[in-house]
Amino acid sequence: MRRTHGIRTAALLLLGVLPLALGTAAAAAPSAPAPAAAAPAAPTEAGNPATVPALSGWKPAEGSFSLTQSSRVLVRDDALADDAATFVADLADELGRTLPVRTTTVAPKEGDIVLDVDPDRAELGREGYELGVGSAISVTGRTGDGAFLGTRTALQLLRSGNAVPAGEAVDVPKYAERGVGVCACYIHVSMPWLERLIKDASYLKLNQLWLELKVKSAAHPEANEWGYYTPQQIERLQKLADQYHVQLVPEVNSPGHIDPWIRNRPDLQLTDADGVKHPSGLDITKPEAFDFVTSIIDEYFQVFDSPYWHMGADEYLLGGLEYADFPQMEAYAKEKFGPDAVPEDAFNDFINRVNAYVKAKGKRLRIWNDGISPKATVSLDRDILVEHWLNDEVKPSQLIADGHQVMNAANSLYHVRGTYPINTARLYDEGWTPQSFEGEKVASADGIPGAKITMWPDNASGNTENEVEDEVRMPLRFIAQATWGDSTPDATYAAFEERAEAVGRAPGFDNVDRTPIRPGEYRLSAGKDFLTGDSSADGARVVLGSEGTPLKFTPTQDGYYTVEDPQTGRCLETRRGERQLNTPLEPLSAITLQDCAASNRLQRWEVAVSGSDVTLANAVTRMVAVLDGNGLVQQVPDGHRAQVFGLVEP
Structure with missing residues (x-):
């Protein structure tokens, strides 16, 4: 049922779910004897309940919320049924009890949790929500995404089993893309590890997981060397990501870093003037190279349900190589674009052709920034989203001025396995925001969809994936905070660490018996x-x-x-x-x-x-x-x- 904001607010005031407007929460009589009231969870240094990201605009009130023996989850919209089931299962992991779920419009009783969608709440956007804590808890989003993210906050507030202080907040993210990336490239990352990452990311309201990985190919069986995932595994991962409202962004890097795919295809390998083949590069002057890449795209979108395709496009020429080493590049560019064309035009042309192919499938293309050269006379299509990681010749401000959206994927947000971790304390103390790119701090957030941390396996045997999981705990929490709201909600990094400690990991995250036999x-x-x-x-x-x-x-x-x-x-x-x-x-x-x-x-x-x-x-x-x-x-x-x-x- 569609309701106006005013009618909905009036109803919640009568029910005591928005206690601030009344001064105290109106207590409804429980249907069963309630346990003794627990002391409210201690507020953070900033004065709001301990959540990550911190609640924006929290308005405290007198009173508190506690679960009772008769607590229920009341669902106001049938479309929230699956999200309510996920919330209840996660809460059971935290507290060891399963709340009943009712799809109903009945008034909440003390200890109930109400999930709702109100399409008229334009101020909430796609992912914002309103939280009310009184004798009951209410979570309302304009969309199902917003309502689900509100349940993540409810989980954080309820995880300790203590009373939740009364109050209200309208919590809306600053950035649309709040991400984490994993290069499961060359080195395999286990499925349980990726599944835990999805749940932990969602718990923090991160909404995007970029994955560079290889899916076992029916079209190119010669590429099925170890490090791949089966289509069945990806379908399972996609289903979990959908359940937790995390958008997967698949990448197969091309035309550089493509050796996992063409190591056994010398006909596609970039060949220099001396006849030496370089399997890390695809020879984009060959028509079959484009067909090869698009055939991979076709296979991936049989198992990934994503609005994006990431083609990488970074580090095309490695090891001191230059375009001059490959004369076929310049010849191709001049034949296609005229005598003033340069080899870099062949590179941009390849990306634009992939972009056209991806757009025809209803997807949007993403690339890294380092291959973008000011020498090119052929411009990149403006609808290509650029992920900026390296301080290079073309600055983020120029890319934004040229019409691109530019996501912040700064090198300072890189965890390089076995080499160096992310210095989260330094980022926090510096007041890092998604406007802080490598080499430039841009004046406005316009044109910046968000930011992400990224995990790379450069020295894979230097860390196990369990060690990586531990090392990225605080970086995940920082990027969640910096992309949702104020990047420094607490006066010190130590206080932010205390906030993160209070919030913990996602429900069920630690339910893993890693050492099942005694020493x-x-x-x-x-x-x-x-x-x-x-x-x-x-x-x-x-x-x-x-x-x-x-x-x-x-x-x-x-x-x-x-x-x-x-x-x-x-x-x-x-x-x-x-x-x-x-x-x-x-x-x-x-x-x-x-x-x-x-x-x-x-x-x-x-x-x-x-x-x-x-x-x-x-x-x-x-x-x-x-x-x-x-x-x-x-x-x-x-x-x-x-x-x-x-x-x-x-």
Whole structure:
């Protein structure tokens, strides 16, 4: 039912859901005896309840809200049924109780939570919401997106089980795009890790997850080398993202960084004047290169439901290469655009052609900024959204003046795995905002859709994904704050950390048993045989033997195990085979015994337990341990089951 703002407000005043206008919350008689009132949660240093992002315009009132034994979730609009179910499930993860859901217009009782949509609330925009806390809690959005984001605030307020201080707020984001990015490129990132990220991002009202990754291809089976995801996995991830109102933005980088796709396609590789092929670059002067890229786009949009396609377009010429090294570029540009054309025109032309293809599918193109050159005579289409990460010749202000939207993806927001983390304290103390680009602070937020942090795997074996998860906890909370409202809601970064600590992680985030077996020595059996080293030498193969060796399982701080042969002081490691980003990613490469080193992440293993059986997966390569003949090797999990070992105490 559509209602005007005035009618709705009057009704809530009568119900005590907007207590500020009445001075106190009107208490309705509960239908069951209420528990003793808990003390209200302590306000933050800034004076508002502890939420991330901080509530904007919070107006406190006398009184508080507490759940009662008869609390319900009342849904005013059938379209919110799925969101209400998600909210109730998340609240159950936090508090251990499941509230009943009713789609009804009945008046709320004390302890109820009301979810509503009012399309006439234009001031709320697409994602804003109004929150009222009194004897009941009300969350109203103009759209389902806004109402859902309001439930994230309600979860944060209720997570402690304490009373929630009464008050009201109209909470509207400053920026439309509030994002996080993961380059699951070359190095695989586990699905449970990505799923936890989606839930945690949504909990913070982040609404976009950029993913550079490879989907297993039916059109290009030669590219199906490890590091890919199956279409079924992406469909599952998309469904979860939809449930949590997080928009996925897929990327396949082209024409640079495309070696994961064309390593086995020399016909598409950029070839220099000396005939040397460079597999990281696509030869965009060839018609089949465009067809190759668009065929990938077609496959991705069978599993991704996104309004965007990100083609990367960064770092096309690496390692000191220049356009002059590839004379076919200039020849192509001059043939197409005339004698004054330059090689950079071939690059812009390729992007514009991809843009036209993407637009024909009803999508919008995104690119990184560093390939944009002032030398080009062919302009980039203005409807291409540019993500600015590098201080380069063409500044953000100029891109905005030229008609582009420019998202802030600054290098200072980069977490580079095994290399450097994000210095969140420095960003906070500097008062960083999405207007603070690399090399330029622009005067207005106009033309800036938002900002995001990005995780890159440059030295993948330098960190496990669990370590990355811990290291990006505060950066996620900061970017959520800086893109929703005031980037510094508390006087100090320490106070903001306290706010984040009070809010915690998303519901269910920590419901993971990372160390399911107790530390100690075990023998691993397969049939009648047991794992053992084939010799006492450094680098010995791990094989099956009739006696076997007791192996010592020791939990690591990041939630894995080292597996040591105590007789030799050596640990199971994935070391051999072809490497990408300092990580051995070759399937069927041997698992060996190497001198134990606490800092060596390739010696860390994820253990999964089923009864008295266990399986092993390497913490970095994400490949499972299988038997190949008599020896233990790593293998991709797609189409290959991990070897099941019996766990036998010696």
